[in-house]
Amino acid sequence: MTALSSPATPWKPSVLRLGLHRAALEIKLFNRDVLSLVLVLFFPILMLSLFGTVFGDEPVFGADPSGQGGITPAHYYLPGMLALSTILSGFQNLSSYVATERFNGTVKRLAGTPLPAASYFLGKTGQTLYLIVAQTALLLLAARFLFNVPMPDEPGQWALVAGLMVLSTAAWATVAIAFTALPKSAQSASTLAVLPVLLLSFTSGVYFPFSQLPDWLQSVTNFFPLRWTAGAFRSVFLPPQFAAAEPGGSYGVGTAFVVLAVWVVAGAVLARLAFKWPPQK
Amino acid sequence: MRTPAPGSAADAITVRDLRKTYRLPKGGTLAAVDGLDLAIGAGETYALLGPNGAGKSTTIEILEGHRRADSGDIRVLGTPPWKAAPAFRARIGIVLQEATDSGELRVSEALGSLARCFPAPRPVAEVIAAVGLDGKESVRISTLSGGQRRRLDVALGIIGNPEVLFLDEPTTGFDPAARRQFWELIRSLGEGGTTIVLTTHYLDEAEQLADRIGVINQGRLIAEGTPADIGGPELRIPRVRWRDAAGHHEETTASPAALIRDISDGGRREPLDLAVVRPSLEDIYLQLIDSNRQEPALTGARP
Structure with a gap:
């Protein structure tokens, strides 16, 4: 019907082709950014190595009074570091990149070309996926071969890890896009992005056992994805008796998926409202 | 024209x-x-x-x-x-007022990447030559000088072979030689239609x-x-300036030749520092x- 009214079909760029091209470009750019490589990609592995070095490699974490049933510090911290990488890649890295590109003219330049906004975000998705896959693979390899952390052997557990990684990162990524509307300069964007990462990583059971936090702080952190991601990873990587140390004696894997799903949807709505293409002052 | x-x-x-x-x-x-x-x-x-x-x-x-x-x-x-x-965006080119983006990309990467967004882009090498950035293809954009960066901005604006090109204060901060080169570039684009x-x-x-x-x-x-x-x-009426024993004079007149004839007594007397100045x-x-x-x-x- 509308095809009849126009003499020729107007030219349209391919969202997918340009999105894949943007992703390749974004990954290339990320790999040139030494600071991001250290602060985002290698950060969890550096932290894991630090814990492994500081606390030694004896199975003392969670051991009973007779010294049995414990695990090594690296083993104990692996789930937390995996969870940490979702907020680093999904939130800290993405928000500082997008905020910088809003302020330095990248978004304006691209919005002035036929590039569809969806391709721009496909590029960001590609970069974030690359990061989270590389981060997870590096962490698991280091844990397995440097620190002898036992790995789960059921495919279902690996599927849970993959699902958690993607969903947690997606939740943080949508929030990151919405978050970029807040800062008033590129510099404040990078600084501001560190704040939630710091606050949440210390209150979500990444560095300290979650059940050791005061109840009111647990209730606050329960609203954010990181605490649930970390709990669900612990369910995969820690021995069964460690569940007793969780609030209510449960890792809350089911709740984790509900919380993450809510964040993905709410984040996507906020991102849609906050991100303007073309940018508007 | x-x-x-x-x-x-x-x-x-x-x-x-x-x-x-x-x-x-x-x-x-x-x-x-x-x-x-x-x-x-x-x-x-x-x-x-x-x-x-x-x-x-x-x-x-x-x-x-x-x-x-x-x-x-x-x-x-x-x-x-x-x-x-997008079909409309493919027909226009934009040179932003100031840009500091893509610093970590190389010149040819930035142009090649943007070219992919357009249905009929100009060849990257041709555009690099047109803006006088030959030899800078594989240079990181952040290391370009101010004038080179601005020429790259124009290159990014014309890579899609636009019918309409917008330039917002394109030569701010240029030295005189760079401005003249830039003008040549804009002129050649204008002559190209x-x-x-x-x-x-x-x-x-x-x-x-x-x-x-x-x-x-x-x-x-x-x-x-x-x-x-x-x-x-009325804003283009010339001014005649001269000097004589009584001091400096300046008169705005639509007929400067007649004024000069009068003040020079028909050419027999030579006023000092005589000049006809057009605004x-x-x-x-x-x-x-x-x-x-x-x-x-x-x-x-x-x-």
Whole structure:
């Protein structure tokens, strides 16, 4: 019907082709950014190595009074570091990149070309996926071969890890896009992005056992994805008796998926409202 | 170098009664563009002049589709530019006022990447040569000098082979030699048939490049014409300056030859430091802005 009214079909760029091209470009750019490589990609592995070095490699974490049933510090911290990488890649890295590109003219330049906004975000998705896959693979390899952390052997557990990684990162990524509307300069964007990462990583059971936090702080952190991601990873990587140390004696894997799903949807709505293409002052 | 009549079918850009008001932080409003009319012919090079805050950048951003107009009929290549389809964006090129993006990319990577967004881009090597960045293909953009960076911005603006090119203060911060090179580039694009709209603070730049000039002040077009006739004959009356025993003299007259005959007694006496001075474009521009400020009633008058 509308095809009849126009003499020729107007030219349209391919969202997918340009999105894949943007992703390749974004990954290339990320790999040139030494600071991001250290602060985002290698950060969890550096932290894991630090814990492994500081606390030694004896199975003392969670051991009973007779010294049995414990695990090594690296083993104990692996789930937390995996969870940490979702907020680093999904939130800290993405928000500082997008905020910088809003302020330095990248978004304006691209919005002035036929590039569809969806391709721009496909590029960001590609970069974030690359990061989270590389981060997870590096962490698991280091844990397995440097620190002898036992790995789960059921495919279902690996599927849970993959699902958690993607969903947690997606939740943080949508929030990151919405978050970029807040800062008033590129510099404040990078600084501001560190704040939630710091606050949440210390209150979500990444560095300290979650059940050791005061109840009111647990209730606050329960609203954010990181605490649930970390709990669900612990369910995969820690021995069964460690569940007793969780609030209510449960890792809350089911709740984790509900919380993450809510964040993905709410984040996507906020991102849609906050991100303007073309940018508007 | 043709100048079609405004409103003709050959117009690349037509603007009727464009208005854009900004909200100020303290609750007031500022009418940045206040009833602007504009018609720019296909293939024309048009320079928008005006003081800071006159509405030049707002106007050009609205034409680019980067900003939404409050009201008015705006057509670029027959299309309202705000939220226009990619097929429209493929036909225009934009050189932003200032840009610091893509610093970690190499020159050829940035151009090649942007070229992919367009259906019929110009070859990257050809564009690099056109802007005089030969030999810089594999240089990181962050290491380019200010002038090179600006030429890259133009390269990024023309990589899609646009029919209309927008340049917002393209030569700010250039040294004189770089500006002349830049003018050559813009001239060659204009000769190739590209419609060019540029804003500038440099009157000589407008004089060198523009087929027509529009002067904007307080959001309105206060004068429009070719560099040779903008402002009308009354602003172009020559001045005769000379010196004699009584001191310095300056007279504005439409018939300088007759005046010179009188003061030189028909050529028998030679006045000292005799000069006939025609107002420069800058003199005319300043008079236009000045009279517009002093007599608000003149606002919006067409020459």
